[in-house]
Amino acid sequence: MQVRSGRTRFSWGTSLAIGLLVPAIVIPLCLVILNSLMVDGQFDPLTALGVVLAPGVASVLSNTLLLGLLVVAGATAIAFPMAYLAAKTELGEKRWLDVVIIIPFMTPPYIGSMGWILFMQPRGFLEELAPWTAALTPQFFSLGGLVTIMSFHLYPFLYLMLRNSIQRIGQGYEEAGALHGAGFGYRLRRIVIPLLFGSYLMGALLVFVKTIAEFGTPATFGRKIGFYVLTTEIHRLTSSWPIDFGKATALASILLTASLTVWYLQSVMSRKFRYQTLGGKGLRTRPSRLRLLGKSLSWGYVGIVLLLSIGVPYFSIIVASLQKLRGNGLAWGNFTLDHYARLLSWGSPGFKALTNSIGLALLAATFAAVIGTFLALQIRGSATKGQKTTDLFSLLPNTVPGIVIAVGLVLFWNAKWMPIPLYNTYGMAVLTYVVFFLPYTVQYVKASFSQLDDKLFQAGRVYGGTDWYIFRRIALPLLLPGIVAGWMMTFTISARELVASLMLLPPSMHVSATYIFSQFEQGEVSMGMAMAVLTVSLTTIILVIMNQLESYRK
């Protein structure tokens, strides 16, 4: 790998990087757009536009956008007070809170919403615990319920962004305001909110894109209440008879356009609302001590949020995984570990799915680590055109909704003219995961690389090291933490990826996500839930280990 390649434009490395990314990501996406403009094999954008404007499509599109807006509002309402409390008060000193708040995001959404359904449905767990709620629970099965579930799943994004920027504002500005006699409300309105607006907007747009790209919750809860969005319709049109790839690609193109527009808005906005809040004075953070009332109110709020975002789904998931008879509810003696025993018995379908998941995740994470590191080294400072292109392409899978890439990969690898027989094989599954999660490694390694001083390499060269030697003995060891972080991230996420697995796994193969989903659809909910508990614990343990190692290094 050329450490010096920054000066030569389109070095062999950059060409190779782009050569890898174009067939892996760019062509499949182009195929989606191209296909959506074709009618019966003829290029016919006008008729294709007619498909888009058909009445059914319009309602699906407006459902999607409405859901996005409502979830942004919901996530804001949850995240803002949390972020403020964590940044400004003693609550922020509790390190465990940070870990706990990430849990909802770590929970695969289809499992979480299944948990909600079991909890809230008529004669569900809530009614068993508190029979007087029977009048309220039917209300939950509405758009409001869908927004609630998704907001509690996605608020951590917004929380992290807001908390960091509230911390960065520092006490100085607020103290200056207070000194001049501004009350709390005035300070909030004239100082905190304007300064926060930029990062809030970033977070909000991120939540919006995540919502419209989300498949799991609409597929489980949304379908129950008859609320259909783009992702679920695309999946239905490609996987349930009668299938209609033309319409599916049309919807995929709409989804693609919508999310790219949002990303564009985000980059414009973030340039517009940028304030220099990091001065040379250094940050003083002095968390305010709360009085008893404030303390109990704050903790009460945090408690309720955690209860709703973690308590409810996990209660249902764990209880359902332990139930002997689902018809007997929470009755004493209705609990058994049998489902776990059956899952973990050698050679059972569940066990095979679990080992498939782990095997695929290991392979995908390793390939992604190697390729991602190579790409990150090519991108370096993103100085030349080639580097910028590589950067853009390699981050595309993070920008584009997963289901759109999945459709593109199907179109590309299952095409009649495709000479490489990868479709419907194990290799296809690995390739899919690598494409999906490449951005994580690229970003982590890029971040590590940006911290390295060029002097290190110059020193290596002064002492006569070859490029390969310098890479091996200087760059690689220093980049390792980034590479490993990317590896673990890829491993965790690909172990639970649903939509790509549903669409691209070879016929005889199940992974834990598809196993869980098909148990909900066709088999035993309890087995699915037991698998969910196993997968989530496994990936969480890995993340915790990673977190621990990270803090060791510091």
Added chain:
Amino acid sequence: MKKQALMRGKWASLLMIAMLTLSACGGQASTQSSNQGAPEPASAQSAEAPPSETKKPSGKVVVYTAGPAGLADKILEGFQAKTGLTVEQFQGTTGKVLARLEAEKSNPVADIVVLASWPSGMSMKQEGWTQAYTEAVHADRLYDGWVDEDRHLFGYSASALGITYNTKLVDNPPSDWSDLTDAQWTGAVNIPDPSLSGSALDFVSGYLNQYGESGWSLFDALKQNGVTMAGANQEALDPVVTGAKSVVMAGVDYMAYSAKAKGEPVDIVYPASGTVINPRPAMILKDAPNLDNAKLFIDYLLSDEAQALVANAYLLPGRTDVPAKEDRTQVEEIKLLQYDWNWMSENGDDITTQFMNVFK
């Protein structure tokens, strides 16, 4: 500093492990892909020898099945144990199996397709997807109409559609379909989604076959009464088991019987005006890459061994000489609507579309 160096050593060893697994699994992946190519010569070889000869079959057979998962797995294991062949199996709902076949039209990989809907099987035959297997062993012992004249479709098993209810919530179960439009069932009834569940589609089209256009008034009234469409059979039944809903209509009976046998509070009635018995067709695809193995698979489905597995799963065995499980209703005790499979398979698509318009 020292600690840091130590940690770095750990990271390095972690990566080493990762690299090792990469190379190990890489090797595995390549053997996998070479396996992919292997069956070709193997099947060509066995093509010369008819399956009746003692020559050992080799290779694999690819089965796409809309079977109940447990039964499909048992059949797979039984067949593998008996023949030594490898079965690659995709399980899904009828809708998903059909979609997968359609998506792979340009590169067919499946040999056998098993659907949960007889009319869907008939349309596949009409569209030229399937091929005949006239020498199928025991095909003559199947119920009348559970195998077609050209021997494309083999109804190795069947389910009847009934009204499944939660025994904790329902004291007087409904006795006919039209009872469910009554106010006491408002919001308490599920129906499987006919676009996903072939058997539900068969009920809808069978009902419309007997009652004609006026049959739609039942479905309009049901929709008015808050009947919800809920995924495939299992998804429709699960809320009834947990008590979220009281009744699932036009659900397959074997699921109700298995849940009941397990101890769940459910039971099933067959409507007085009649219902549909739905043979589940197994077919050999026209482009079956492993044709001889596919024939062996059909023979196995109709064998005593597989028929017993079918009965054990509370399905109705296809062969007249194999009784259904003793704690369930037998074929001759179930009253049927008057329907014609040809009509139903011709009108299936339109009915699905119209049903979706009513219920969505």
